[in-house]
Structures are given as C-alpha cells and as structure tokens.
Amino acid sequence: MTMPVSELLEHRRLLVVAGAGGVGKTSTAAALGLAAAQRGRRVGVLTVDPAPRLGDALGIDELSDRAQAVELDSIPRNGACLHAMRLDAKRTFDRMVERFAPDRDSAEALLENPVYQRVAGSLGGSEHYMAFQRLYELVGEDDHDLLIVDTPPAANASELFSAPLRLSDLIDTGAASLLAEPSRLLARAGSTLARASFALVLAVLQRVVGSETQRQVSEFAEMFAHLLEGLEIRVREVDALLKSPHTAFILIARPDPDEVDAVLNFHAALHRNEVKPQLLIANRLTPPPGHEREQAAAQRLRGAPRGTLAVVEHMEAELDSCRAREEQALAELRSILEPMDTPVVAIPSLAGDISSLSDVETLAAQFD
Amino acid sequence: MGAAARGSRTALVRIHGHDAGSRPSHDAGHTAGGEPSSLREFVVDEREALADFVTSVVRFGFVAKRLLDSRTFASLAAAAPGVKDLVTLAAVADIAAGKRGEEFDLLVIDAPASGHSLPLLTAPTQVAELIPFGPVATAARRVNEMVYDPCLFSCVVVAIAEELAATEALDLWRSLRSAGIETSAILVNRLLNESLTDGQRAWLAKKRVSPDALYYDANSMRQRILIERLEEESGPALKLPEYRGKTAAAESAEIAEILSCLGKSLNLDYS
Ligand SMILES: Nc1ncnc2c1ncn2[C@@H]1O[C@H](COP(=O)(O)OP(=O)(O)O)[C@@H](O)[C@H]1O
Ligand SMILES: [Mg+2]
Numbered sequence: 001m002t003m004p005v006s007e008l009l010e011h012r013r014l015l016v017v018a019g020a021g022g023v024g025k026t027s028t029a030a031a032l033g034l035a036a037a038q039r040g041r042r043v044g045v046l047t048v049d050p051a052p053r054l055g056d057a058l059g060i061d062e063l064s065d066r067a068q069a070v071e072l073d074s075i076p077r078n079g080a081c082l083h084a085m086r087l088d089a090k091r092t093f094d095r096m097v098e099r100f101a102p103d104r105d106s107a108e109a110l111l112e113n114p115v116y117q118r119v120a121g122s123l124g125g126s127e128h129y130m131a132f133q134r135l136y137e138l139v140g141e142d143d144h145d146l147l148i149v150d151t152p153p154a155a156n157a158s159e160l161f162s163a164p165l166r167l168s169d170l171i172d173t174g175a176a177s178l179l180a181e182p183s184r185l186l187a188r189a190g191s192t193l194a195r196a197s198f199a200l201v202l203a204v205l206q207r208v209v210g211s212e213t214q215r216q217v218s219e220f221a222e223m224f225a226h227l228l229e230g231l232e233i234r235v236r237e238v239d240a241l242l243k244s245p246h247t248a249f250i251l252i253a254r255p256d257p258d259e260v261d262a263v264l265n266f267h268a269a270l271h272r273n274e275v276k277p278q279l280l281i282a283n284r285l286t287p288p289p290g291h292e293r294e295q296a297a298a299q300r301l302r303g304a305p306r307g308t309l310a311v312v313e314h315m316e317a318e319l320d321s322c323r324a325r326e327e328q329a330l331a332e333l334r335s336i337l338e339p340m341d342t343p344v345v346a347i348p349s350l351a352g353d354i355s356s357l358s359d360v361e362t363l364a365a366q367f368d
Numbered sequence: 369m370g371a372a373a374r375g376s377r378t379a380l381v382r383i384h385g386h387d388a389g390s391r392p393s394h395d396a397g398h399t400a401g402g403e404p405s406s407l408r409e410f411v412v413d414e415r416e417a418l419a420d421f422v423t424s425v426v427r428f429g430f431v432a433k434r435l436l437d438s439r440t441f442a443s444l445a446a447a448a449p450g451v452k453d454l455v456t457l458a459a460v461a462d463i464a465a466g467k468r469g470e471e472f473d474l475l476v477i478d479a480p481a482s483g484h485s486l487p488l489l490t491a492p493t494q495v496a497e498l499i500p501f502g503p504v505a506t507a508a509r510r511v512n513e514m515v516y517d518p519c520l521f522s523c524v525v526v527a528i529a530e531e532l533a534a535t536e537a538l539d540l541w542r543s544l545r546s547a548g549i550e551t552s553a554i555l556v557n558r559l560l561n562e563s564l565t566d567g568q569r570a571w572l573a574k575k576r577v578s579p580d581a582l583y584y585d586a587n588s589m590r591q592r593i594l595i596e597r598l599e600e601e602s603g604p605a606l607k608l609p610e611y612r613g614k615t616a617a618a619e620s621a622e623i624a625e626i627l628s629c630l631g632k633s634l635n636l637d638y639s
Contacts, residue, residue: 022532051531290579300577305567312572314562315584351586353531 004279004343005367009036012248015148019252020262024283026050027354028252029150030058031363036146037075037082038364044083044144048131048151053355058084065091072357083144089130096133100230110223132238139241248278255282255326255346260333267337277342282330284349286322376473381460384413385480408470412459414452421455453491457511464514486543489515518550526555529591534598541602554602556595560588561609
C-alpha cells in the first residue's frame, strides 16, 4: 500500500497542519518536512510556537522569521533542504503595512502609532491571520517547493478560519470586534459596508479607550483606512491559495475516544469552509507490546528484583487499556472519515519528548 | 464531594460559555448524582447572566429577550468582552452570598480553560476602569470584594502532566499572582501512578523484558520532570492519578479528591 502521506509529501506545494493545542502539530510538521526533504524536495516549515526543546532541536529557539537550515545526513545533497522558520506575527503585520501603505511616511507613522502596536501585537486572531500571511509571502519568494505551516492551536476550525475565509457576517459580529479580533475586520476590509462598519468601530473604540488616546485612535483610523483595499485583495489571494489543489490540510488528533467528537466537528467545520482535509494523523499511539507478551509475566520476570512482577503487570495492564481505547477511537474516526476521503494514519508515541533531530527522524520514518 | 462528605455545604458552579463551543447545560441548582448529599451544582449561563443583569438595570423585559438572541449576544460580547465576564462573576457572587436561597460554606467554581481564566477574573477591574460609575461599576466592586479577598477566594490551577498544559498552568499561576489574586496550589491531574526503581529499570533494560514497562516508566519520568518544574515555582503540587475507563464511581472519586485537596489548601476545617 502506498502511504496516503506519500502523495502529499511528493506532489503538494503547501501543507497546512491543524489541530488542537498540544496534539503534536509542530512535531508532526517538522517530521513531515523532514520526510519530504528526504524525498529530495526543498522544504520550508513555518511554525508558530515550537515546544522549547523542539525549537532547540530545529535551531529556531530565538524568535526569528529567517529560515534556518536543518542539517541532517538523511537529507540528500542534490539541492534538497529543510528550512525551519518561526512566525513573527508583529513583523509580518509590519511588512503588510509597508507593502500596502500609499507611501513610506504614512507607513512609518502607522507603525509607530500606539493603537496599531496594540492591534498588531497580540490580540486574539491576529496570529492565525498572520501565519497565513507569512505563508503567502513565502510562496511568493519561491525558495521552496513545499511549504508546511504549523498553525497556532485552534480549538475549532472556525477559530482558524475566522480571519482569512469569512467575508460575510459583517453586521453580526458587531463593530467593536476590532478590539477583540482585529483580523475579522481585516477579512472584511474594502467593501463599502466594511468602511461604514469601520467608522462604527472607531466610534466605539473612542468611547472605550477614553479621550486621551482619541487622537491616536483617529490617526490610526485614518491611516489604516488607506490599507483596507490592499488588505482585502490579499485576503482573497490567501483564500485562493488555501483552496488551491496544490494545498492540502492535515488534521492532527489524539486517538482518544473522548476527543473523537471534537475532531469530527473540526473536520466538518473545515468542510463548511470549503476545505477538504486530505489526511488525519492520529498522533501518539501507544506502541505495540513486545512479542514476549505471549509468555506469562511471572516467567519473563524470573530473577528480577523484588516487586517487579506486580509493577510490571500493572503497567502492562494499564497500557493494554490505553491501546483498547485508542483502537476504539481509531475505528470510530476511520468509519466516519474514510468514506469522506480523509484517510487516517496513526503514529506511535515515542517514550520521551520530541527533543532532538533524531527524534524528528524517528517520526519521519513513520511516513515511509 | 470530599468537602460535602464531611458535612459542609458545598456548591459546584460551572460556567456555561457561548463562544467556545457549547457545553452541556444542566438545570441550575440540582443535586449532583441525585444522591442525598449537600453538594449542589449550579450552572451559570453567560447569556442568561447578561440578560438578568441588563433587566435588573434597565427593567425592560424586551431588551433582555433580545439579548437571549444569539446574534445580539455575540455582538455584545464582542463589543465589550469584559462585561460578559463581569456579569458571570456577579452571578457567582450572588450564589456565594446566599441570594439563591441557600447558604454555602464552600463554593467551587469550575472556571473556563486557562487562556480565559485570567480575563474572567480581571474583567471587573478593567470594566470598572472604563466605566467608573453606575450599576456596572457597582457590580464590579462587589465582585472584586470577593475575588481579591484571600480569606474568601483562592485559585487552584489544574493541569494535566503534559508540556503544553504545564506551561500554560505556570503562565496562569504567574499572572494570577501578579494580578494580586490568591493562588493556593497547582493541581496535576491524570498522573501515571507507578514507576520503576532504578534496579528494576536496569534489570528490564538489560534482559530486554517488558518494553511496555520501560515505556510506561519513561512517561511517568517525563511527568515527574514537569512536576518538578512546576513545583520550583508553585511549591508542592497536588497530585491526582489517572482514572482509566471513567466509571461514574471513578469520576465521583476524582471529584471527591479534588474537593478535599481544595478544602485542605483553603485550610477549611470540617471536623
Ligand atoms: N509522537 C510523539 N511521541 C512522543 N511525544 C510527542 C509526539 N508528538 C508530540 N509529542 C510531544 O507532545 C508535546 C506537544 O507537541 P507539539 O508538537 O508541540 O504539539 P502542538 O504543536 O500541537 O502544540 C511535546 O512535548 C512533544 O514533544
Ligand atoms: Mg505547536
């Protein structure tokens, strides 16, 4: 059987790795990247929040936009490469301002505006939006033939897509959503309706932030309004990129019966956003028991230190019940997703954290 | 249930949100499990709390009705996220003050996921800064009298022993402290409850017996390292084992243990 992953690794140009926090998106993105590089491709992995030790392993512990080459003997020396990058949401936003502002001076004024700095920095939603923006830039730079983006943790797909994909619903979410979720506003920029609602947003902003900063707010508003049209075009371009046949969405999940509903909801929501997930990776399956299990524990453990029998029997029983639960989850996921053309691939859990390149290699080998 | 079992009147308050995926809602104020016990369970529904609050302020039923409409609620919550949190806490404060017709010794609030706990608890302060007068400000002051009184109010930060959860728990712990909110302990839940001795580990590795036991042991080692990292900052963590195949009995045993940990950390005396 050819792994369903192979087609993705060998032929796609963009892989988007999505899933809830902590399920292994970053680790899997790195492993997929390595597996593709081993197949001779020039790969860039853009990650949002690498776990500290994985960041160390990939050489991207410092917050940096710049591509770091990951050196590994298993990557062939025929031009193939693996680059790791970390998203810098603020700088990506800054570059968009520079790109779409009418001139240098107004770009600089906007970049220095305190309201802009608050909005561009850390407010909810902007990271998702910026991850896709950065991706768009990287596609344009053409240094890679496969880009893999590890998205910020999203509890559900609508969180992931509120930014680039939803262009309707304007009135509904309310004008002041700029405060809560500036990316939503960006997604709707450009239209007349958007301009009208933008004015409303500002009215609310002014009331909320108080008179002292009113001047800054209106300055921000004026300058930002100039960007709206450009941003609107960019939003559509990113949207088209995400829906292109060269792009594949990969969902990562834990094989846990308690999580099945959430995974299916995520999957359904992607569908509603006209995105068809091409693969579900069930990450961290308990590894299979050794062959020796055919023999009774008492026999295998003859001569072991005192107390070993009891503790080993307990541990083996616990892991068996984990396996049973995981099997149940996998069976449920397969029975629903495979008829919808989303194959399910399971990856075992390593005994420790993914903290070195050789761990990433071990994971990548799962895709052979 | 731990506290309830020892005869103190305990209420468990769950917060039902409307933006982070819907959770199951219960009838407010029923007795958990239907058993005769003094543990009562309340569900505070964000939307209803907001509607109640608005009705009490403006006294127009139709405004409240409009609020129950999801679109209106969504836009209001987006427009003023802090207000929604404030009225939710105000409803909790009502239960604490016995305004729902019953008095309690201990109220356990099942707060939303870590990313939202701090915004929830600091919302009253922020809202009060923006709107310093009127009924909203009064509600904010009343809630803060509860939240900032370390004799009355304390937070237990709960995490599973996983890298991401531990990092988030520690972040929350730090930010609660710097916001001046009392924290009593970090509780690590779903711990693997066995590990090998050095001698056992060495023997199994050498004889290549039971890769399962070695794998299990490596995972519990990984959990211990995480807990050490937490404890460096938070002091001794409270620990609960993993219950497999959640039976109702196991689940209530878990709740019982959490409550008794809570009671201990708040120095409640049930004797
Ligand atoms: N297959 C695996 N085996 C062992 N540990 C894993 C595996 N996948 C992920 N992990 C661990 O799980 C944690 C979360 O993984 P990470 O990739 O950072 O998840 P996410 O990006 O989804 O938040 C990390 O500590 C990582 O080392
Ligand atoms: Mg990650």
